[in-house]
Amino acid sequence: MSLQRRLLLILGLSFSLLWLLAAFWLQRGLEHRLQDTLDQRLAASARMVGGLVMQLPPDAWQVPGGATLSVPADIGVACQVRDSSGGIFLQTHSALPDLLAGGGIGFHNREIEGEPWRVYTREFNGLFISTADRLTERHALQREILLAAALPFVIALLGSLSALWLGVRRGLRPLARLYSALSQRDPASTEAVDIGPVPDELAPVLATLNRLLHDTGDLLQREQRFTSDAAHELRTPLTAIKTHLQVARRTDPAHADASLAQAEAAVARLQRTLEQLLTLARLDSHEDWPAGAPLKLEPLLRQVRDELPERQRVQLPDTLPDRAPHLPAELAAIAIRNLIDNALRHTTGAVTVQATLRQDDDLLIEICDEGTALDETQVSQLTRRFWRHPSSSGSGLGLAITDAIARRTGGSLALSRRPSGGLRATLRLPAYPASVGKNDRST
Amino acid sequence: MHILLVEDDELVASGIQAGLALHDFTVDHVRTAGAARAALDTLPSDAVILDLGLPDQDGMSLLRDWRATGKAMPVLVLTARDAVPARVAGLQAGADDYLSKPFDLDELVARMHALLRRAAGRAQPLITHGPLRFDPSARHLTWHGETVNLPRRELLLLEKLLHSRSAVLSAEQIKDSLYGFDTGVESNALNVHIHHLRRKLSPGIVQTVRGLGYRLGSVDEL
Incomplete structure (x- = not known):
């Protein structure tokens, strides 16, 4: 059930119930008061007639033949005066039979000639005075009286019900706008929801919703771009392999060799891309990495350098902090190798490595090259997966992997342009205490 | 036939180049959109194979630019990204055909022939000219119903003339399409090929237009 309908139902029903109860109470009260007032009127009339009759000389009643003094009948109070023997001296409604027949002193309800009456009888010195009202009257x-009282009551009830309806509708209008905006939009859309001005209570809801939509949109877009980039990076070498193999089969053996060599180069590239993708996937899944023995920075850097094809261009400092990075040695090696490898790719000159230990026990490893000048946008894209410089032949994953490793271990990777051109990569990794870690790589 | 290949990946490009060369296409390879613009202005390309992921400009916008400036050569778009919207966008940007990587070499060749045929306004895969019948994709030529085996260059020359129909081609244009832009050619090589064609088929098959170049001889002179 909609919120509006529920509110209207609850408020409307309780309103109506309360008003009905009040009306019932009022009616009962009025009925009572009216009854009492009219009864008092009967009693007062009887007293007044009694008083008047007492003023008359006693022989005024002793008329021979028992002629009855009659007053023209009228609607309203009927009156009758009689003595103890039953002779009627005076009556207002001549046509009425004996009002006292079968009745006693006090108030009674009686049926006289098919009409219900309220009768009051009282005795004054042997005379019985009865006054009576028609109950129908x-x-x-x-x-x-009830009608006069109920009409404003009903109007007020209807008025407050419609005020309630209008108020609830008006008050809930932003919700209704949100509802229609949400039900009309494409469920897959990540556009922000805009329903114009919103009340204070709804503003945080809408802000949160829109922020979530925005984040989801970003995430989706990144995901799509990643999938598309991955498809591109995997299909391109695959295309080269397939095409060269097809050429090799159609051509003479002398030419086939060249095609096969190209296909092999493409296979190597595909393999490298796949391995890097798998590394990234493992890093992303937060799967545990075999810890291995912690390796201090110096043997680690030497190991990384010695595995690179152009190791002579890598300049390691003479002294290095005597600490081991606080992460599996294999990951530390990958992170540093990717940085040095990237630097080597973009310069023909030397790549310098420096490392310091910060006050807070974090290792700072700095790798500088004098390679291609990059602009700010390009620098900000460097750690994006599959982004690579137009002139680069890399897979575009190396720096992304280093970034992921640094984040995983609570470190960070900062890339900046050097004033002299080229790139400075600063890798911050937490360190083990000085006592932990080996100083050689005989693992 | 002269194909301009715009592809940034060296390994893929060399594969396509070698594959198309096996089918007697002359392929000029460029790596960037900038080089592609320059090449299209200077080289007589019959068709373009365009990779969408270029380092300096998106292939799609390059294609849009070309179509906007009235370049009407057939373009086959290659891409390693396979979303259907990208395919639709490629065709809307003015591509004549679309091939996803990795593709089959035979399919690429067949599509190139189909593109060239449609661009020349022919619905049939066979080119006929009087008693001459030529199947470009099978490289098969018959003259009065008999198979004629021509050397590669002579067949290329004949193919170029057949595709151009009655249009006059300059000697430079013909040389470009026979040799590509990176091979040094002897000056009289073209004359030798023309002489051979006339001798093997009919003297009227190549018509010399003095001062302008050559064109395909009309059917009634064969």
């Missing part, structure tokens, strides 16, 4: 009066 009383009821008619009661109905009129």
Whole structure:
């Protein structure tokens, strides 16, 4: 059930119930008061008639023949005066039979000639004075009073119900706008939801929703770009392999060799890309890496340098901090190798490596080259997966892997342009305490 | 036929180049969009094979630029990204055909022939000219119903003339399409090929237009 309908139902029902109860109470009260008031009127009329009759000389009643003094009948109070023997001296409604027949002193309800009456009888010195009201008249009066009281009541009830309906609708209008905006949009869309001005209560909801949508959109876009880039990086060498193999089969053996060599080069590239992708996937999955023995920075750097094809261009410093990076030696080696490898790719000159230990026990490893000048946008893209400089032949994953390793171990990778051209890569890695780690690589 | 190959990956490009050369295409390879623009302005390319992932400019926008400036040569787009929207966008940008990497060499060749045939306004894969019938993809030529085996260059020359129909081709244009732009050619080599063609088929097969160049001889002179 919609919020609006629920609110309207709850408020509307309780409103109506309360008003009905109040109306019932009012009606009961009015009925009582009216009854009492009319009864008092009967009693007062009887007292007044009694008083008047007492003023008359006693012989005024002793008329021979028992002629009855009659007053023209009227609607309203009927009155009758009689003595103890039953002779009627005075009555307002001549047509009425004996009002006292079967009745006693006090108030009674009686049926006289098919009509219900309220009768009051009282005794004054042997005379019985009865006053009576038609109940139908009383009821008619009661109905009129109730009607007069109920009409404003009903109007007020209807008015407050419509005010309630309008108010709830108006108050919930932003919610209704949000509902229609959400139900009309493409479920796959990551566009921000805009429903115009929103009340304070809804603003954080909408802000959170839009931030989430924005983040999801970014994530989706990154994911799509990654998939597309991966497809590109895997298919391109595959295309080279396939084409060269097909050429090799169609051509004479002398030419076939050249094609096969090219196919082999493409296989090597495909293999490198696949291995790097697998490394990234393992890093992303936060899978545990075999820890291995911690290796201090110096043997680690020497090992990395010795595995590179152009090791003579890598300049290691004379002294290095006597500490081991606090991560599996294999990962530390990959992270540093990728940085040096990247530097070697972009310069024909020397690549200098420096390392220092910071106050907070983090190792700073700095790798500088004098390679291709990059602009700011390019520098900001360097750690994006599969991004590579247009002139580069790399896979575009090396720096992304180093970045992922640094993040995984609580370190960081910062890349910046050097004033003299080229790139400075600063890798910060947490270090083991000085006592941990080997100083050689005989593992 | 002269193909301009725009592809930044060296290994892929050398494969395509070698593969197309096996089918008597002359392939000029460039790596960047910039080089592709220059090449298209200077070389008589019959068709373009365009990779979308170029280092300096997106292949799609290069293609759009070409179409906007009225360049109408057939273009086959190659891409390693396979989303259908990219395919649709490629065709909308003015590509005549689309091939995803990795592709089959035979398919690439067949599509190139189909593109060239459609560009020349022919619906049939066979080119007929009087008693001459030529199947470009099979490299098969018959003259009065009999198979004629021509050397590669002579067949290329004949193919160029057949594709150009009655248009006059300059000697330079013909040389470019026979040898590509990176081979030194002796000055009278073309004359020798023309002489051979006339001798093997009919003297009227190549018509000399004085001061302008050559064109395919009309059917009634064969």
